[in-house]
Amino acid sequence: MTLRSAILTFRIHRFETTLVIGATILSVLVSAAVVGWMSSSGYTSCLSEDGSQTLSSLCQGSLGSWVSRIARLSITIVPIFPFVAGLLLGGPLVARELEGGTARLAWSLGPSRLRWFAQRAIPALALVVVAALVIGVVSEILFRTMHPTADLDQSFVGFRGRGLLVAVEALLIGSIAIALGSILGRLVPTFILTLILAAGIAVAVDKVENSLLTGEALVSDNFSWNGGDMYLTNRFRLEDGTLATWEQMVALHPEFQYQGPPENIVNVTLYIRFEYHGVELREALGLTGLAGAFLVIAGVAVARRRPR
Amino acid sequence: MTAVLEAHGFGKRYRRRTWALRNVELIVPGGTITALVGPNGSGKSTLIRAWIGFERATEGRLSTGGVDPQRDRKRAVERVGYVPQSPSLYRDLTIVDHIALAGTLRDGFDPQMAAGYVERLSIPVRAKAGELSGGEQAQVGLALALATRAPILLLDEPLASLDPLARREFLHLMVEAVRASGATALLSSHVITDIEQACDRLVVLGKGHTLLDLSVAETLAHHRIVEGPAAEVARLAGAEAVVGSFPAPAGEPLSLVRVAVVAPVGSEPLGRPATLEEVVIGHLAAGRRRAIDAKEEAAA
Numbered sequence: 001m002t003l004r005s006a007i008l009t010f011r012i013h014r015f016e017t018t019l020v021i022g023a024t025i026l027s028v029l030v031s032a033a034v035v036g037w038m039s040s041s042g043y044t045s046c047l048s049e050d051g052s053q054t055l056s057s058l059c060q061g062s063l064g065s066w067v068s069r070i071a072r073l074s075i076t077i078v079p080i081f082p083f084v085a086g087l088l089l090g091g092p093l094v095a096r097e098l099e100g101g102t103a104r105l106a107w108s109l110g111p112s113r114l115r116w117f118a119q120r121a122i123p124a125l126a127l128v129v130v131a132a133l134v135i136g137v138v139s140e141i142l143f144r145t146m147h148p149t150a151d152l153d154q155s156f157v158g159f160r161g162r163g164l165l166v167a168v169e170a171l172l173i174g175s176i177a178i179a180l181g182s183i184l185g186r187l188v189p190t191f192i193l194t195l196i197l198a199a200g201i202a203v204a205v206d207k208v209e210n211s212l213l214t215g216e217a218l219v220s221d222n223f224s225w226n227g228g229d230m231y232l233t234n235r236f237r238l239e240d241g242t243l244a245t246w247e248q249m250v251a252l253h254p255e256f257q258y259q260g261p262p263e264n265i266v267n268v269t270l271y272i273r274f275e276y277h278g279v280e281l282r283e284a285l286g287l288t289g290l291a292g293a294f295l296v297i298a299g300v301a302v303a304r305r306r307p308r
Numbered sequence: 309m310t311a312v313l314e315a316h317g318f319g320k321r322y323r324r325r326t327w328a329l330r331n332v333e334l335i336v337p338g339g340t341i342t343a344l345v346g347p348n349g350s351g352k353s354t355l356i357r358a359w360i361g362f363e364r365a366t367e368g369r370l371s372t373g374g375v376d377p378q379r380d381r382k383r384a385v386e387r388v389g390y391v392p393q394s395p396s397l398y399r400d401l402t403i404v405d406h407i408a409l410a411g412t413l414r415d416g417f418d419p420q421m422a423a424g425y426v427e428r429l430s431i432p433v434r435a436k437a438g439e440l441s442g443g444e445q446a447q448v449g450l451a452l453a454l455a456t457r458a459p460i461l462l463l464d465e466p467l468a469s470l471d472p473l474a475r476r477e478f479l480h481l482m483v484e485a486v487r488a489s490g491a492t493a494l495l496s497s498h499v500i501t502d503i504e505q506a507c508d509r510l511v512v513l514g515k516g517h518t519l520l521d522l523s524v525a526e527t528l529a530h531h532r533i534v535e536g537p538a539a540e541v542a543r544l545a546g547a548e549a550v551v552g553s554f555p556a557p558a559g560e561p562l563s564l565v566r567v568a569v570v571a572p573v574g575s576e577p578l579g580r581p582a583t584l585e586e587v588v589i590g591h592l593a594a595g596r597r598r599a600i601d602a603k604e605e606a607a608a
Contacts, residue, residue, distance in 0.1 A: 011400065100396070111383070
């Protein structure tokens with residue numbers, strides 16, 4: 001792959017490239033303005049001294065409404081961006097070439113379809129990852145500004161909505177879109193199925209991550225949330241010290257279903273504290289592996305399929 | 309002459325039901341320009357796409373410059389320059405971009421040659437493909453295929469959407485380039501008048517079978533047209549010699565007769581010389597008749 005072929009890939013996908021780069025630049029500019037405004041307006045001094053992130057009554061009003069708007073915007077846009085960028089650049093990458101017949105020209109000119117595929121996929125995914133990483137970093141800066149008392153290197157505030165994971169999610173969505181586009185060869189079904197599959201994978205990843213974290217969680221009888229913890233679930237500590245869900249406990253002691261557990265069976269909280277980067281890295285590696293698997297599927301589909 | 313493109317017992321079936329081609333036996337000798345003619349659905353595109361590895365054979369085998377395109381598609385594509393029916397250019401890329409793109413995809417691609425052909429055809433190289441006419445796009449496709457310097461050129465009905473002048477320019481460029489390089493070209497087309505001037509071999513495909521495979525000179529020398537239906541003409545020429553009968557634009561039907569020589573010594577030649585178009589029509593009519601007879605026989 002050469003710089004020339006990367007530039008040509010971006011020219012072929014001019015509309016999508018412009019949209020993704022434009023959205024990223026806009027996000028950076030807006031975030032920079034917001035962070036600058038918040039810093040200069042003394043937002044930090046507005047927070048209660050107990051570190052609970054609530055605004056003191058003096059600062060509520062216009063500043064409070066601004067902060068809630070920014071928070072809403074950040075919460076809404078950042079998780080959507082990987083989907084949009086991944087879909088926009090990944091979906092048409094192979095599907096549109098098959099649909100429009102340009103794959104026929106490219107595959108007759110180039111003996112190696114994998115070379116063609118690499119020339120298309122690497123620049124597109126690189127752009128998706130870089131753009132999402134920028135959005136992730138910007139989001140992290142926003143979170144830091146909005147939560148000045150939280151240690152974001154340890155805390156789970158904004159989990160999956162900031163930093164590295166935003167970029168990896170975009171890589172995964174892009175890879176899924178490329179793979180489905182290579183198999184289906186049609187743009188609209190590729191978009192629809194990518195969204196469905198990505199949503200399914202997001203739910204599955206969340207479940208897997210939760211079950212892994214549950215095994216590693218801290219257990220507290222009197223949990224007090226410190227703002228950076230990741231709450232996982234609640235369990236019942238039985239007489240012998242084992243932890244059970246409500247269903248498990250009721251199966252062992254059906255009489256508790258109506259009368260409730262006795263006082264010696266305690267409801268405890270499972271949570272994760274000070275593990276953010278470890279959890280983030282593990283999830284990033286898992287999602288990158290998944291993205292790699294989808295790219296392999298895409299490569300096989302490209303090598304085997306019949307152009308229209 | 310060495311065989312450059314070969315099909316032996318080749319058959320292609322789609323969706324486990326429809327046979328596009330069956331039992332095709334065809335050899336295209338090196339250094340020739342061969343016309344592949346047949347009606348819609350006769351399997352011309354399927355055969356060409358199979359030679360470049362875009363279709364897999366259901367039965368039989370193929371060879372593209374000595375390589376089985378099914379087993380080693382990469383090497384088969386290396387030997388081929390391909391011009392599809394619709395030009396398939398990237399609408400938003402300029403012609404210069406297309407030439408650069410081809411250079412990134414294929415080792416040995418000659419960008420100067422491609423640019424030279426495009427400029428010779430007065431096509432603006434800075435124009436986007438979407439701004440060009442269908443004829444210009446086809447010519448760009450041909451320029452790209454020629455600049456691969458491939459020894460085999462496969463042209464899948466590239467003339468279909470072109471006006472007469474564009475067709476002539478396209479064929480002129482193709483013939484000149486092929487003759488200069490000593491390459492082998494296979495051109496599928498409906499437009500028989502153009503083929504007559506550009507090609508030196510003629511293959512007629514009908515209903516998935518090869519109906520005729522001769523040089524253009526032999527084809528013209530060994531076919532004559534006699535006015536009248538096939539049954540009547542058979543009495544004059546001998547039943548074996550009548551290829552097929554088809555309607556004339558006006559008047560009596562015409563029968564295509566195959567002859568060994570124009571006329572035996574001391575006798576008048578039969579009918580008049582056939583044009584290439586009449587030869588093709590006669591063979592297609594015969595092929596259709598045979599298919600109908602076979603179907604009726606099977607039904608009976």
